[in-house]
Amino acid sequence: MIDETLLYRAIDEAARLGASYAEARYHSLREFNFSLLNGRVIGGAYSDSTGISVRVYAGGGQGFASTSTISWESLLDAVKRAISAARTSATSRRSPARLAPARLGRARYSVVEKKPLDSVGEDAKITTVREALDGVEMKRGDMEVESHTVAYRESVEEKVIVNTDGAFVASRVPRVEVFYNLTGKHGALRANRWRELGGSGGLEVLDGMRLTDTIQDDVDSLHVNLVKARNMEGSQRLDVVLSPEIVGLSVHESAGHPSEADRVLGREAAQAGLSYRTEMGEGERIGSEHVTIIDDPTIPGSMGFYLYDDEGVAARPRVLIDKGILRELLHNRETAASFGVESNAASRALDYRSEPIVRMANTYMAPGDYSLDELLEDIKDGVYIKKYMEWNIDDKRWIARYVGLEAYRIRGGRIEEPLKNVVLEINTRDYYSKIDAVGKDLSFEAGSCGKGEPMQPLPVWMGGPHVRLRSVEVKGI
Amino acid sequence: MIEDLESLVKGRVDEYLILVSDSRELMIKLANGEVSTTQSWRDYEVSIYLAKSGRIAAASYTTHDPRDAIRKTVSMIERLEESPLYAELPEPSGREKSRVDPRLKEAALQGDAAWVLEELELDAYPTAAGMISIAYTTRRLVGSNGADLSQEATSFNGYMRIFKGKSSGQWAWTSTVYDKVKATRAIGQAASLAEECSKLPHEDVEPGTHRVLLGPMIAANLLQLAASAANAGSIILGFSFLQNRGLDSRVGSEAVTILEKPLDDTMPLFTGFDDEGVETRDKVIFDKGVFKTVLHNTKTAKIMGDVTTGNAGWVLPRTFNLEVAPGGLREDEMLEALGDGIYATNNWYTRFQNYLEGTFSTVTRDALFIVRRGRPVACSSRARLASSMPSLLGSIEDLSRSQYDIQWWEVEEPVRTPYVLVSSMKVSRGASVGAR
Structure with a gap:
C-alpha cells in the first residue's frame, strides 16, 4: 500500500x-x-x-x-x-x-x-x-x-x-x-x-x-x-421470451448507459454518445409495470462491487426504472450539482491514470414470480432467444439489435425447433413496454463496460430473469 | 534503469526483451463548447518478454517499481509449459526512426495545452464536443537477441462532434506534428456536416438494400476491421474471415487496396522496429482486391510456415498505420457517382455476428444523408448497416482521390482513407425519438 x-x-x-x-x-x-x-x-x-x-x-x-x-x-x-x-x-x-x-x-x-x-x-x-x-x-x-x-x-x-x-x-x-x-x-x-x-x-x-x-x-x-437450426423466413410479429443473458445485456445497454448523468448532460457526446433521457425526464413512463431496473454496486461477489465510489461517496442501490417509470440517474458529484441532487456514488476509474467518471456497477432487471414454463405456457406462436452472438445500439441508446446464437420456435407453450440467427431489432420504449411477465430466475453475467477517453473498460455484472414480450417483430437474417 | 531491469532477467531465462516507454501526454476534452476536463499524464511503462525452455511470459508494468512483479514472473515461468507459440527471437534488424515536433514536445513536457484551444479557435463552436491530444514518447527496446533500439516521437490527434439543432457532424484527425490546417479542416468538416443536415428536411431511410457512400470516419472503422483480419493472431484464434482464404485469393473488388505503413512517419504508429526488434516495412494487405499479406511476428510465422513481416507484438502480431489507397473520383464527383443512395458520415458499435464469416452490423451516428440523383435531399435518423466483410470489400466501386487521416474512439490505430463508394449494403432502422 x-x-x-x-x-x-x-x-x-x-x-x-x-x-x-x-x-x-x-x-x-x-x-x-x-x-x-x-x-x-x-x-x-x-x-x-x-x-x-x-x-x-x-x-x-x-x-x-x-x-x-x-x-x-x-x-x-x-x-x-x-x-x-x-x-x-x-x-x-x-x-x-x-x-x-x-x-x-x-x-x-x-x-x-x-x-x-x-x-x-x-x-x-x-x-x-x-x-x-x-x-x-x-x-x-x-x-x-x-x-x-x-x-x-x-x-x-x-x-x-x-x-x-x-x-x-x-x-x-x-x-x-x-x-x-x-x-x-x-x-x-x-x-x-x-x-x-x-x-x-x-x-x-x-x-x-x-x-x-x-x-x-x-x-x-x-x-x-x-x-x-434453420433460418426463419421473413419477419413476423410474435411473442418472444428472452433469457437472463440477453435481458442482462439489454438493461446494461438501454437502461444503464442512458441513465449516466454525464451522458445526459452531453459530456460524453463525442465518445460514448448521448442519451434518450436528455429528452425524457424522471417520472416519464418508458415500460410496463413489470419492469424495474436497478444498478447496485453493493452486491457481494459481483464484478462491479464497491462500498464507496472513487470520490469517497457511500454506495447504495440506484433504481433507474421503477415499475416502468424512469427514476434516478447515475451521478457523480459534478453531475449531481448540475441536477441539484446528491451524488449516488457512481464515480469510478479504471486505474491510476484514469479520471473517475459516471459508471455502472451491476445493472439488473428485478425478478418477478414466473417460472420459465409459466412464461411459455400461453404462447401459441413465438420465439425463445437463449443466447446472443451480436448486438449493438445507437448512441442515444434507443435502437437495439440482438442476434440469437441459440434460439427456438415456441408453439403451444412448448420450445420446439431451433431457429438460426434470429434478429430482434427494437426501440427501447417498445422493448420495455412489451414486457408483460418477468421470471423469478435472476442471474448475472460478467462483462467489461466501455466508456471514457482514454477508454476505461470496467468490470461489471449484467443481470436479469427470463422475460416475455408480447407481439414484437423478429426476423431471420 | 533499463540495465537494472536486465539484471533481473539475464541468466535466469533463455531469452528476453525489455521495452521501456516514457511518455508525457495532455488531453483536453470538450463538451457543450466548454472544456470539461484537461488531463496530464506522465507514464513510465515497462514491458517484458521472457522465454525459457519454450515457455513464454509477457507483461506490462506501469508502476514506479516493477521489480517485484518481474521477479515473480521470472520465478513463475518455470511452472508454465512449452508454448505452442514459442519461436526463437530473431536477429534484430530494426532501424531507429524518430520524428519529433519541438512545439508538441515542449507542450507535453511543460503540461501546457491552452495555446491549442486558442489556435484552433474552438470558441466559434459553442456546441462542440470532442478531444485534443498532444503526446511525446520515447521508447527503448533491449533484448537478449542483441536488440538495442530507441525511438522518439510526438503526436497530435483529436476529434470534434458539432451539433446544429438536432443534427450533428463528427470528424477526426491524426498527425505526428502540430498541423493546424488538418485539425481546423476536420473541425470545419464536422460543423459543415451538422449545418448541411440541419438545412435538409427530415426523412427516414427506407429499410432495404442501398447504394452507400461511406465518409472517411466510417470507412476507417470498417476497413480497419477488414485489415485486422489479416493479422495472423486473428486467424489463429478464430477471429478472422480470412482464416480459410489463401494468399492471392480474391477478397474484394479491383478498387480495394489497403496497405500497412509502419514507415510512414506522418502518422503516429510509425516505427522502424517492431517489438521483437525486427525491421518494419510497408506492405500491401489487399492489392486490387487480392489478399497479399498475413501480418506476422516470428511466433505466428513459425506456426503458419511463413516469415515475420515485422509486425511483432510479443505474443501476437500488431498492426501499425493503415492506408486505404485512393480511387479515381474527385470529392465533388462522389455523390454523383452514388446517384440514389445514402451517404453515411460516421458510425459506432460495429459488432461481428460471426467473425469467421465476417458478418457484422454497425450503427450510424451524426449526419446520414439520403441522396437522389447525386444530390442530398434529406437527412435521416440513425440507421443500422449490415453486411459481411467479403460482401463489403467486394462491392466497393470506387474511392475518392482525397484521403483523410482518421483516429478516434472507434478507430484505434491511425487510418488514412478516402471516401468509399459501396454498391450495396443492407440498411435497417428502428423508431427513434426524433433526433437525427
Whole structure:
C-alpha cells in the first residue's frame, strides 16, 4: 500500500495552490494471467499498474494528472500539472464546475477471499482450468470445436482515496475472471461463442464458474446453431421470451448507459454518445409495470462491487426504472450539482491514470414470480432467444439489435425447433413496454463496460430473469 | 534503469526483451463548447518478454517499481509449459526512426495545452464536443537477441462532434506534428456536416438494400476491421474471415487496396522496429482486391510456415498505420457517382455476428444523408448497416482521390482513407425519438 500522508500532503498542496477541491487516489491493479490455445499454455505473467492520480477544481475548471512514480517530488509535479490543467479547462467555462455535497466515507474495507488467491500455485490454477477443458466434449455429432482459447485473470485492486472535503476510503477488491472463445465448425459453416465469466473474491469464484458445464453448454449452443437450426423466413410479429443473458445485456445497454448523468448532460457526446433521457425526464413512463431496473454496486461477489465510489461517496442501490417509470440517474458529484441532487456514488476509474467518471456497477432487471414454463405456457406462436452472438445500439441508446446464437420456435407453450440467427431489432420504449411477465430466475453475467477517453473498460455484472414480450417483430437474417 | 531491469532477467531465462516507454501526454476534452476536463499524464511503462525452455511470459508494468512483479514472473515461468507459440527471437534488424515536433514536445513536457484551444479557435463552436491530444514518447527496446533500439516521437490527434439543432457532424484527425490546417479542416468538416443536415428536411431511410457512400470516419472503422483480419493472431484464434482464404485469393473488388505503413512517419504508429526488434516495412494487405499479406511476428510465422513481416507484438502480431489507397473520383464527383443512395458520415458499435464469416452490423451516428440523383435531399435518423466483410470489400466501386487521416474512439490505430463508394449494403432502422 501507500504512505497515506503523501496523499494528504498532495491535496493540502493543491489547496494551497488555489484548488477549491482536490482529491488524491492511490490505485494499484496487480494481476496474474495465463492463456491456453487448444488446451496448451500460450504464456502467463504477473503485471502491475500502480500510481497516483490527482484531480482538482481550480479557477472554475477541472484538471487531472497522474504519475506512476511514487515519490513526493513526482506527486508534487502531478499536483502542479493538475492545477495547470484545471486552469486550462477554466478558460472556456461559461460557468464554474461545481460539486454537490455528498455523504463521504471514512472507512477501510476489503473483499474476503474465502479461498485465497495465493493458496495454490500458478501450476495448480493452470491444471484446474485445463482439467475443466478436458471434461468438455468438443465434438457434437458432425460439429466440432476446431479451436478454443481460454484466458484466466486474477487481479487485486487496491485504492486509497482522500479529498479536501474529508473523505478517506481504503479498499481492496480481488477478482477472478475467465474469458473464452470457441470456434465451431460444421462443414463449411463456422460460428464463434465468446464468453466472460467473473466475480469478486478468491478462488471460490473460479469454482463457482463450473467451467466444464458452462463451456459444454456453449459447445452445445454452437451445435444447435450450426447443425440443427434453420433460418426463419421473413419477419413476423410474435411473442418472444428472452433469457437472463440477453435481458442482462439489454438493461446494461438501454437502461444503464442512458441513465449516466454525464451522458445526459452531453459530456460524453463525442465518445460514448448521448442519451434518450436528455429528452425524457424522471417520472416519464418508458415500460410496463413489470419492469424495474436497478444498478447496485453493493452486491457481494459481483464484478462491479464497491462500498464507496472513487470520490469517497457511500454506495447504495440506484433504481433507474421503477415499475416502468424512469427514476434516478447515475451521478457523480459534478453531475449531481448540475441536477441539484446528491451524488449516488457512481464515480469510478479504471486505474491510476484514469479520471473517475459516471459508471455502472451491476445493472439488473428485478425478478418477478414466473417460472420459465409459466412464461411459455400461453404462447401459441413465438420465439425463445437463449443466447446472443451480436448486438449493438445507437448512441442515444434507443435502437437495439440482438442476434440469437441459440434460439427456438415456441408453439403451444412448448420450445420446439431451433431457429438460426434470429434478429430482434427494437426501440427501447417498445422493448420495455412489451414486457408483460418477468421470471423469478435472476442471474448475472460478467462483462467489461466501455466508456471514457482514454477508454476505461470496467468490470461489471449484467443481470436479469427470463422475460416475455408480447407481439414484437423478429426476423431471420 | 533499463540495465537494472536486465539484471533481473539475464541468466535466469533463455531469452528476453525489455521495452521501456516514457511518455508525457495532455488531453483536453470538450463538451457543450466548454472544456470539461484537461488531463496530464506522465507514464513510465515497462514491458517484458521472457522465454525459457519454450515457455513464454509477457507483461506490462506501469508502476514506479516493477521489480517485484518481474521477479515473480521470472520465478513463475518455470511452472508454465512449452508454448505452442514459442519461436526463437530473431536477429534484430530494426532501424531507429524518430520524428519529433519541438512545439508538441515542449507542450507535453511543460503540461501546457491552452495555446491549442486558442489556435484552433474552438470558441466559434459553442456546441462542440470532442478531444485534443498532444503526446511525446520515447521508447527503448533491449533484448537478449542483441536488440538495442530507441525511438522518439510526438503526436497530435483529436476529434470534434458539432451539433446544429438536432443534427450533428463528427470528424477526426491524426498527425505526428502540430498541423493546424488538418485539425481546423476536420473541425470545419464536422460543423459543415451538422449545418448541411440541419438545412435538409427530415426523412427516414427506407429499410432495404442501398447504394452507400461511406465518409472517411466510417470507412476507417470498417476497413480497419477488414485489415485486422489479416493479422495472423486473428486467424489463429478464430477471429478472422480470412482464416480459410489463401494468399492471392480474391477478397474484394479491383478498387480495394489497403496497405500497412509502419514507415510512414506522418502518422503516429510509425516505427522502424517492431517489438521483437525486427525491421518494419510497408506492405500491401489487399492489392486490387487480392489478399497479399498475413501480418506476422516470428511466433505466428513459425506456426503458419511463413516469415515475420515485422509486425511483432510479443505474443501476437500488431498492426501499425493503415492506408486505404485512393480511387479515381474527385470529392465533388462522389455523390454523383452514388446517384440514389445514402451517404453515411460516421458510425459506432460495429459488432461481428460471426467473425469467421465476417458478418457484422454497425450503427450510424451524426449526419446520414439520403441522396437522389447525386444530390442530398434529406437527412435521416440513425440507421443500422449490415453486411459481411467479403460482401463489403467486394462491392466497393470506387474511392475518392482525397484521403483523410482518421483516429478516434472507434478507430484505434491511425487510418488514412478516402471516401468509399459501396454498391450495396443492407440498411435497417428502428423508431427513434426524433433526433437525427
